Amino acid sequence: MQIIRYQSSQGVIGYAAQQSDGTHLKLRGELFSGLEPTEETADVAKILAPLDPAVILCIGLNYRQHAVETNTPIPVYPVVFMKNLASVQNPGDPIVLPHWMESRKVDFECELAVIIGRACKNVSRADALSYVFGYTCANDVSARDWQKEGGGSQWCRGKSFDTFCPLGPVIVTADEIPDPNALRIRTVVSGEVLQDASTSDMIFDIATLIEFLSGSTTLLPGTVILTGTPHGVGVARTPVRFLLPGDLVSIEIPQIGSLINPVIEEPASGSGSSFSLY
Numbered sequence: 001m002q003i004i005r006y007q008s009s010q011g012v013i014g015y016a017a018q019q020s021d022g023t024h025l026k027l028r029g030e031l032f033s034g035l036e037p038t039e040e041t042a043d044v045a046k047i048l049a050p051l052d053p054a055v056i057l058c059i060g061l062n063y064r065q066h067a068v069e070t071n072t073p074i075p076v077y078p079v080v081f082m083k084n085l086a087s088v089q090n091p092g093d094p095i096v097l098p099h100w101m102e103s104r105k106v107d108f109e110c111e112l113a114v115i116i117g118r119a120c121k122n123v124s125r126a127d128a129l130s131y132v133f134g135y136t137c138a139n140d141v142s143a144r145d146w147q148k149e150g151g152g153s154q155w156c157r158g159k160s161f162d163t164f165c166p167l168g169p170v171i172v173t174a175d176e177i178p179d180p181n182a183l184r185i186r187t188v189v190s191g192e193v194l195q196d197a198s199t200s201d202m203i204f205d206i207a208t209l210i211e212f213l214s215g216s217t218t219l220l221p222g223t224v225i226l227t228g229t230p231h232g233v234g235v236a237r238t239p240v241r242f243l244l245p246g247d248l249v250s251i252e253i254p255q256i257g258s259l260i261n262p263v264i265e266e267p268a269s270g271s272g273s274s275f276s277l278y
Contacts, residue, residue, distance in 0.1 A: 002170040002257075003027065003035070003134070005050045008043040016042035018170055032117050032133060032221040049090045049167040050136050051115065054222035056083040056165060057213055058140060060155065062228025063201045069236040078204050078212050083140075083226070084160035091168035091259055095141055095249065098161050099266035102276040103143035106243045109229035110187040110195050110251040112180060113138035114206055115171060116223040120214050128210035131219070134171040135180060137251045137259035138226050139187075141165065144235045144242075150277050166251070166261045167224070177255055180206045185230060188250040194241065197230030 002018040016024035017037055024042040027035040031051060060079035061067050067074050089095065097106050117133025140159060147158025177183070181202060187195035204212070209227060213219060234241040243249065247263040 001173045001176070003031075003050065003173070004044070004168075004170050005048045006042060006044040007046045007048055009045040010043070013048065014042065016044065047091050047169055049088050050169070050171045051167075051222060051224070053085060053088065053224040054220045056085065056087070056224050056226065058083055058159070058226040059204070059209060059228045062203050062209075063197065063230040064203055065197065065201055065231035066229060066233070066236075067203070069231045069233075074203060078209055080213070081155045081159065083156070083165050086162060087160050087165040089163040089166040089261065091166065092261065093166075094163065094262045094264040095139070095166065095243065096161075096163045097243065097245065097263065097265045098143060099268055100274050101143075101146065101161065102278060103145050103158075103161075104242070104278065105144040105235065105240075107142045107144050107234040108187050108189060108194070108243060108249055109140035109142060109233055110185050111138040111140050111226045111229050112183060112185060112199055112253060113167060114180070114210070114225040114227060116210075116219045116221060116225070117174075118221055119218055120210070121218045122216065123211060123214045125207045125211040128207040128214075129174065129180075131210060132174045132180075132206070133221075134173040135177055135256060136167055136171050137169070137253050137256050138224075139166040139249060139251050139259060139261065140226050140229060141243075145277050150275075165226075166259055168259050169257050172256050183253055183255055186252050187232065188252065189241070189243070190247050194234070194237070195230055195232035197232070199227070201230060202228060
């Protein structure tokens with residue numbers, strides 16, 4: 001099933017099943033405790049991010065070719081960081097380049113997002129995929145200057161600004177993607193293909209990530225795992241290619257769809273930036 005979260009013309013938020021012809025049928029119930037199909041057409045005024053995550057866990061340096069392009073050793077264990085929940089952005093809504101925390105190096109990162117559907121702890125790799133509710137597209141937008149120079153050796157600052165985690169457009173349930181490590185994934189910015197790879201290039205596959213992240217740790221339903229980005233990011237290109245106002249970013253996984261967001265600049269307030277690395 002392909003599930004959207006939407007807002008109706010009356011402002012009501014609900015879930016619907018996306019049909020092959022692009023129409024949507026209402027779903028009853030809760031996302032993780034059971035959604036039931038109906039024959040009622042959904043009044044979809046706006047498609048929202050497909051869920052409100054319980055937490056956003058992210059994996060860095062999880063593609064071999066990306067590690068090569070950044071001259072980084074292959075990690076022995078998954079590199080884990082987190083994003084602020086308020087960074088989630090809807091499909092179609094803008095990625096906002098920070099002005100108050102001025103950044104001139106905002107980058108794109110196409111990622112496969114895994115959505116955990118039931119609580120799990122200390123799961124084996126063999127059982128790990130049974131805890132997956134579904135998958136969606138994600139863009140791990142990253143302010144490289146705040147990630148590297150202004151983050152106090154941590155990545156969260158540069159990756160947690162508002163709008164820096166677009167998700168969507170749909171959740172594809174796990175039964176429709178039996179092998180999440182056999183998916184094409186790419187980023188297209190203003191018509192130019194900048195990332196084009198396969199999730200088979202992951203260093204730690206999805207099952208291994210769930211096994212690792214659930215070790216001595218409960219992953220709650222609604223946990224979103226961003227599984228890393230492939231090669232081709234803006235900071236590693238020659239010349240570098242960072243996001244600019246007016247860009248249109250599309251994260252594409254054919255089995256899921258295209259997550260499209262325009263890019264704008266945060267309006268100036270007061271006397272200008274409160275914090276600047278420049």
